[in-house]
Amino acid sequence: MLLFAGRVISDSSSSASRIFAAASRNPFTISGSRFQVRAMAGSASQPFKKIQIQRDDTTFDAYVVGKEDAPGIVVLQEWWGVDFEIKNHAVKISQLGPGFKALIPDLYRGKVGLDVAEAQHLMDGLDWQGAVKDIQASVNWLKTNGSSKAGVTGFCMGGALSIASSVLVPEVDAVVAFYGVPSSQLADPAQAKAPVQAHFGELDNFVGFSDVTAAKALEEKLKASGIPYEVHIYPGNAHAFMNRSPEGVKRRKGMGLPDEDEASAELAWSRFTTWMTRYLSA
Numbered sequence: 001m002l003l004f005a006g007r008v009i010s011d012s013s014s015s016a017s018r019i020f021a022a023a024s025r026n027p028f029t030i031s032g033s034r035f036q037v038r039a040m041a042g043s044a045s046q047p048f049k050k051i052q053i054q055r056d057d058t059t060f061d062a063y064v065v066g067k068e069d070a071p072g073i074v075v076l077q078e079w080w081g082v083d084f085e086i087k088n089h090a091v092k093i094s095q096l097g098p099g100f101k102a103l104i105p106d107l108y109r110g111k112v113g114l115d116v117a118e119a120q121h122l123m124d125g126l127d128w129q130g131a132v133k134d135i136q137a138s139v140n141w142l143k144t145n146g147s148s149k150a151g152v153t154g155f156c157m158g159g160a161l162s163i164a165s166s167v168l169v170p171e172v173d174a175v176v177a178f179y180g181v182p183s184s185q186l187a188d189p190a191q192a193k194a195p196v197q198a199h200f201g202e203l204d205n206f207v208g209f210s211d212v213t214a215a216k217a218l219e220e221k222l223k224a225s226g227i228p229y230e231v232h233i234y235p236g237n238a239h240a241f242m243n244r245s246p247e248g249v250k251r252r253k254g255m256g257l258p259d260e261d262e263a264s265a266e267l268a269w270s271r272f273t274t275w276m277t278r279y280l281s282a
Contacts, residue, residue, distance in 0.1 A: 047091060053105065055137035058130075060109060062138060063087070066094035066101035071280035072142030072150035073100045074135055074165075076158025078240070079119040081112035085248045089155065097273040100280070101147055105138045107131050107161075116255070123157060128186055131161055136169045149173040149280040151194075153272070155242060156180050159198075160209070163218070166192040166227075174279035176272050179210035179239055181218050189221035195228040197275040199268050201237035203258070210239060228279075232271060234264045242268060 048063040063082065075090045077083070082104055090102040107126065113119030135152060142150040151174035154162035159180025164187035166175040172194045179200050181189070189196070200215040208214050215233055222229035234241060238257045243249070244265050252258075 048087070048104075051141075053134075053137050053141050055133050060134055060137075061106045062141070063090070063104045063106070064101065065090055067099050068101065069146045070094075070099045070101040071276070072139070072147030073102050073276060073280075074138045074142070074150065074152045074162075075102050075104045076135070076152065076154030076161050077104065077107060078156040078158060079113065079123045081108040081119070081122060082106050083112050085243050085245060086155070086158075088245050088248070089242070092269070093153070093272075096269065097277045100276065101142065103138050103142055105134045107134055126157075128161070128164075132164055132168050132186075135161060135165045136171065139165075139169060139171045143171065151175060151276050151280050153276075154178065154180065156210070156240060160186075163187065163189055163192070163196060163198070166194040166196050174276055176275055178242055178268070179204055179206075181209060181214050189218055190224040192222060192225040192227050192229075195275070195279050196222055197230045197232070197271065198222075199232050199234065199242075199271070201239055201241045202233050202235045203238040206239055230271070230275070232268070234268070236261075237264050241265060 047065050049065070051062050051064055052059050053062050073093055075086060075093060077086045086104060090104050093100050093102045108122050111122055113122045139150045139152065150172065152162045152165045152169070152172050153176040154160070155178040157180060159177040160182040161180075162175050162177045163180070164182040165172050167187040167189065170193060175194050175196045177196065177198045198215065198218060200210055200212065202212060204210045204212070212233060215231055219229070219231040222231065240252055240257060242265050243252055244262060
């Protein structure tokens, strides 16, 4: 299934970003600074607790919000980094249903892209296999710090990594992915071991990564895996349709993406809550 449709994307960061580069030449054009990658400021501000997690020979920051003993969910960033929107998502997740403990690992090690060029530059430099190790360490941290079960969710780049975690991280108990599929070299969804729910916009134009063709190919792979799965496609919605904060909507409009209806995002959150509650309940 998903080999980034037609064009094979390797697990190297430079290959993965080519899909975004191709799509960004038209709809993803924002004026602004070039490659001004800036350190994340104030990321440990309330309501987050900043922690450090060690794996192998590296240590990375992570940001935690939610009840101490709640089921855990690792929340994976878009290509922007750990910015306002992924933090908004984590806070919302912590308040859904029975309540969850959300943990954002900083895959970019403190860097945030403020425009498309910066985000592209950061994703170019991402060690995808290293990111999977960060996810595994994050899941294990949750399970040793009050969460009896832990899931993974992510958006765009993080969506692809969350599906990869269902294949490569045996400690993961459930996955919800938003508009992103991993390269076949990184992870084959037909080998998924944790239940996967996936969400895509009908108008998404990231060919082979998160368009409808990619979504349907993912569905076939998940069917072959034998694990429980759901793939949802939202009519009239484009990429990043879950980004509903005022800042997120403004950024999406600046990127030429339509301002979708709130109802689609709320429906997706409802499905998310049902899925994670079902599989993360003790």
